[in-house]
Amino acid sequence: MPERPYVIDQMISAKSIAARIEELCDEISREYEGTDKLVVVGLLRGSFVFIADLVRELDLPVEVDFLEASSYGNSMESSREVRILKDLRGEIEGRDVLVVEDIVDTGHTLTHVMHLLESRNPRKLKTIALLDKPSRREADIAADWIGFSIPDEFVVGYGIDFAQRNRNLPFIGKVRFTE
Numbered sequence: 001m002p003e004r005p006y007v008i009d010q011m012i013s014a015k016s017i018a019a020r021i022e023e024l025c026d027e028i029s030r031e032y033e034g035t036d037k038l039v040v041v042g043l044l045r046g047s048f049v050f051i052a053d054l055v056r057e058l059d060l061p062v063e064v065d066f067l068e069a070s071s072y073g074n075s076m077e078s079s080r081e082v083r084i085l086k087d088l089r090g091e092i093e094g095r096d097v098l099v100v101e102d103i104v105d106t107g108h109t110l111t112h113v114m115h116l117l118e119s120r121n122p123r124k125l126k127t128i129a130l131l132d133k134p135s136r137r138e139a140d141i142a143a144d145w146i147g148f149s150i151p152d153e154f155v156v157g158y159g160i161d162f163a164q165r166n167r168n169l170p171f172i173g174k175v176r177f178t179e
């Protein structure tokens with residue numbers, strides 16, 4: 001992608017994210033209460049910061065695994081074609097599983113991943129997404145828990161990139177081109 005100058009306007013502060021994660025983790029900890037171990041599946045790479053904060057707020061025994069599905073590449077357009085680039089290391093049959101996604105946009109990625117994981121017969125399979133863009137949805141899917149519902153803006157930060165940059169911002173911001 002050619003370099004085009006842009007700035008990032010803060011949309012959701014680090015403090016708001018932390019507060020929301022506390023609320024969500026109370027709910028999730030209640031939902032999976034009594035589990036022998038919750039397998040928390042992070043969808044790479046955008047969920048890596050979110051999952052790190054989530055697992056430290058969950059009052060449950062957890063195992064962490066990762067799965068990588070192709071989505072945007074380096075462009076700002078979504079792709080309907082979803083491929084698994086990296087599969088889970090562990091088995092999930094009969095296990096309690098929570099899939100952690102950064103953003104549900106068209107919903108194709110999560111739909112594909114959920115079909116795959118359901119076919120492995122987990123005991124309980126639920127999903128959480130930090131961000132949801134309901135106005136962009138094409139597939140009939142919704143995460144069980146959502147951090148924030150946002151308008152159709154291209155966002156970065158808190159693990160989420162623009163052409164592999166800006167993942168290390170502690171907040172969520174929107175990209176605004178200046179030229």
Ligand code: 5GP
Pocket residue numbers: 046071072078079101102103104105106107108109110153154155156160161162
């Ligand atoms: P979907 O398959 O739901 O259309 O796409 C989901 C994936 O697209 C997200 O997990 C994320 O990787 C990417 N995506 C969607 N919206 C944005 C955005 O605003 N910024 C970035 N960087 N990626 C996005």
Ligand code: MG
Pocket residue numbers: 043044045046047071101102103
């Ligand atoms: Mg993603």
Ligand code: MG
Pocket residue numbers: 046071072073161
């Ligand atoms: Mg990406």
